[in-house]
Amino acid sequence: MKLAKLVKTLFPAQDVVEAHCDGPCGVYDPSSARIAAEAALSMTKKLLALSHPEHDDVQASIEYHNSFSRYVAIKEEQAHLAKTEVLVLWTDYFKPVHLEKYPDLHTLVWETTKLCSTVKQHVDLDAANQLMANIEKIHNIFWATKGRDIEWFVAS
Amino acid sequence: MLADPLPESNVIEMLLWILRLRRRVRVSGASMIPTLAANDEVLVNTRAYEDRLPEPGEIVVAHRPDRPQVILIKRVAAVQPDGRILLQGDNPAASTDSLDFGPVAPEYLVGKVTSRFA
Numbered sequence: 001m002k003l004a005k006l007v008k009t010l011f012p013a014q015d016v017v018e019a020h021c022d023g024p025c026g027v028y029d030p031s032s033a034r035i036a037a038e039a040a041l042s043m044t045k046k047l048l049a050l051s052h053p054e055h056d057d058v059q060a061s062i063e064y065h066n067s068f069s070r071y072v073a074i075k076e077e078q079a080h081l082a083k084t085e086v087l088v089l090w091t092d093y094f095k096p097v098h099l100e101k102y103p104d105l106h107t108l109v110w111e112t113t114k115l116c117s118t119v120k121q122h123v124d125l126d127a128a129n130q131l132m133a134n135i136e137k138i139h140n141i142f143w144a145t146k147g148r149d150i151e152w153f154v155a156s
Numbered sequence: 157m158l159a160d161p162l163p164e165s166n167v168i169e170m171l172l173w174i175l176r177l178r179r180r181v182r183v184s185g186a187s188m189i190p191t192l193a194a195n196d197e198v199l200v201n202t203r204a205y206e207d208r209l210p211e212p213g214e215i216v217v218a219h220r221p222d223r224p225q226v227i228l229i230k231r232v233a234a235v236q237p238d239g240r241i242l243l244q245g246d247n248p249a250a251s252t253d254s255l256d257f258g259p260v261a262p263e264y265l266v267g268k269v270t271s272r273f274a
Contacts, residue, residue, distance in 0.1 A: 001274065020187060
């Protein structure tokens with residue numbers, strides 16, 4: 001209606017009603033945890049596949065130590081990132097109503113973050129695979145709370 | 157989630173507004189997208205809930221129970237058997253609503269949003 005548009009332009013309503021959200025508004029997705037955990041798993045596999053070079057081959061030895069250090073550094077970083085991403089979902093996204101429906105959520109998150117630590121501390125393929133399995137569970141719960149059916153997938 | 161669009165004000169709505177039977181308010185924030193965007197204006201019937209409870213799907217204006225000085229616009233998701241109302245934004249990714257502050261007692265309701273002032 002033309003009159004309404006004119007009134008709105010000339011005299012905007014002074015009473016404001018809030019359609020707000022408290023925080024920096026939520027774009028959450030367990031994919032970020034999955035990508036980090038997957039990178040840590042990949043580094044674990046690469047570390048286990050590394051073979052020690054002959055002692056007298058200096059160049060190969062340098063390459064070996066360089067790769068070894070890089071894999072460890074990336075594994076440390078990505079395992080820690082996976083932990084952070086899971087904790088952000090836990091503290092910022094999940095709400096009491098979700099917990100009522102998924103009472104094991106606290107335990108699942110706790111075990112998942114502990115697995116992140118294990119993956120970080122050791123070169124443990126079982127722990128890295130278990131971490132991925134746990135993040136898949138979190139993925140399934142997360143998307144179920146949003147009423148969406150998002151298929152689990154991995155990049156590698 | 158019911159997300160029926162909100163009708164634009166027709167002649168009757170405009171007349172009720174002129175007769176001061178509708179209150180005009182401006183929306184701030186993004187939690188009612190796609191139904192309402194920031195700076196949209198709506199008309200509110202402040203007498204709508206004098207003798208009845210809201211129904212699921214209706215858009216209402218209400219005081220936020222944990223911070224009553226804040227006035228919210230949200231959609232009614234459900235009415236509990238105890239008469240308290242669950243409010244939800246149409247844009248749940250960007251909405252602080254009953255998921256955060258719980259059900260809202262009917263005393264907190266200001267009125268029913270009847271049309272978009274446009």
